[in-house]
Amino acid sequence: MIHPPFCQCCGLSRRQFLKLSGLFTGSLALAAGCRPSDNTATAPSSPANNQPLKIGYLPITDAAPLLIGHSQKFFEQEGLQVEAPTLFRSWPQIIEAFIARKVNAIHLLMPATISLRYGRNFPAKVVAWNHTNGSALTVGPSVNKVEDLAGRTIAVPFWYSVHNVVLQQVLQDTGLKVVRRPREAAIADDEVNLVVLPPPDMISALANDSIGGYIVADPFNAAAEKRKVGKILRFTGDVWKDHACCVIFMHEDDLKERPEWAQRVVNGLVASQAWMRDRRPEVAEILSKDGAGKYTPHPLPILQQALTAYSPEVYGPIGAIRHADWGSDRIDFQPYPFPSYTEKLVTLLQQTQVEGERTFLDQLSPQQVATDLVDDSFVRKAIAAKGGPAQFGLTPDFRRQEVFQVA
Numbered sequence: 505m506i507h508p509p510f511c512q513c514c515g516l517s518r519r520q521f522l523k524l525s526g527l528f529t530g531s532l533a534l535a536a537g538c539r540p541s542d543n544t545a546t547a548p549s550s551p552a553n554n555q556p557l558k559i560g561y562l563p564i565t566d567a568a569p570l571l572i573g574h575s576q577k578f579f580e581q582e583g584l585q586v587e588a589p590t591l592f593r594s595w596p597q598i599i600e601a602f603i604a605r606k607v608n609a610i611h612l613l614m615p616a617t618i619s620l621r622y623g624r625n626f627p628a629k630v631v632a633w634n635h636t637n638g639s640a641l642t643v644g645p646s647v648n649k650v651e652d653l654a655g656r657t658i659a660v661p662f663w664y665s666v667h668n669v670v671l672q673q674v675l676q677d678t679g680l681k682v683v684r685r686p687r688e689a690a691i692a693d694d695e696v697n698l699v700v701l702p703p704p705d706m707i708s709a710l711a712n713d714s715i716g717g718y719i720v721a722d723p724f725n726a727a728a729e730k731r732k733v734g735k736i737l738r739f740t741g742d743v744w745k746d747h748a749c750c751v752i753f754m755h756e757d758d759l760k761e762r763p764e765w766a767q768r769v770v771n772g773l774v775a776s777q778a779w780m781r782d783r784r785p786e787v788a789e790i791l792s793k794d795g796a797g798k799y800t801p802h803p804l805p806i807l808q809q810a811l812t813a814y815s816p817e818v819y820g821p822i823g824a825i826r827h828a829d830w831g832s833d834r835i836d837f838q839p840y841p842f843p844s845y846t847e848k849l850v851t852l853l854q855q856t857q858v859e860g861e862r863t864f865l866d867q868l869s870p871q872q873v874a875t876d877l878v879d880d881s882f883v884r885k886a887i888a889a890k891g892g893p894a895q896f897g898l899t900p901d902f903r904r905q906e907v908f909q910v911a
Contacts, residue, residue, distance in 0.1 A: 656716030
């Protein structure tokens with residue numbers, strides 16, 4: 505149930521606003537430009553077809569469909585006014601901006617959407633997947649197997665992330681105990697300590713041996729490979745076949761009050777994904793620091809590695825790929841948000857250690873979340889307009905069975 509709002513710019517109650525301020529580092533009110541008010545009326549909405557598209561993203565390959573959609577003008581071809589995408593350094597920052605409506609279409613960690621909608625009662629929905637796979641567990645040179653992480657600290661990008669979910673399953677499978685302590689705290693020989701770090705800080709922390717590894721989206725795994733400060737111990741897509749990590753998250757009132765606008769946004773995203781699937785070298789060039797849009801600070805060779813390097817001959821002998829028969833890619837792009845994935849994710853999240861209040865999480869119904877959190881009506885229309893499910897390697901009935909296999 506959504507409580508009466510007190511914040512005019514983000515529509516949150518006083519209690520919700522304070523809870524969010526505590527959940528995400530820094531002050532939401534200051535960072536997002538919100539100001540408390542005693543007026544309970546919500547801010548007026550923009551006209552149906554006048555609202556510009558404001559993209560928020562982190563400089564990771566997960567953001568590629570939104571950025572390519574901007575670069576190749578797929579959103580403009582849908583008749584949208586599009587502002588230059590805004591780069592954020594961390595997940596709390598992009599969430600704060602989204603709540604404050606400084607951006608209205610973001611790629612966000614799928615578990616974070618669950619936390620925001622149900623833990624904080626924020627009215628927003630997943631409208632499509634942004635990509636599949638695209639992440640890995642990267643470790644220091646002395647680590648050759650998961651058991652070698654015993655007594656070490658591993659960084660995750662956010663507690664509510666697929667990275668945290670998959671990592672804890674992998675660690676538990678080997679009998680290691682997950683703990684959450686300050687980095688300087690003592691860690692027992694049978695424990696692995698998890699801490700949160702922004703992705704840009706992970707490489708330096710690994711290089712100076714203050715952490716034993718990290719699990720995150722590319723190109724930060726590829727960067728460690730190229731800079732020879734770390735190696736990939738396991739691809740997450742080799743544990744959970746073709747899983748989503750980041751999804752497209754939009755405000756619920758935009759979907760209800762501006763459905764034509766929302767449809768155009770999703771159309772542009774799907775067109776971008778269709779274009780990207782066979783143009784990975786070109787995608788790397790566009791996203792690189794030397795590309796015309798300067799969307800990311802990453803050099804071209806690192807992005808090429810992140811988008812293309814998934815050879816069983818290279819990664820099989822070291823155990824990073826154990827299921828070559830799955831036929832997966834290091835990262836792939838398809839937009840349909842499978843309900844089976846959402847259901848599995850909720851079930852796994854309920855088994856995962858996270859920071860903060862989690863009563864809401866333990867009370868969730870996986871089936872209910874799959875139907876309430878996700879609105880697939882826009883993406884179904886967009887996929888049909890681009891030639892149908894086969895265009896993205898999907899089954900005609902939009903169904904699949906989840907495959908999650910650690911060993």
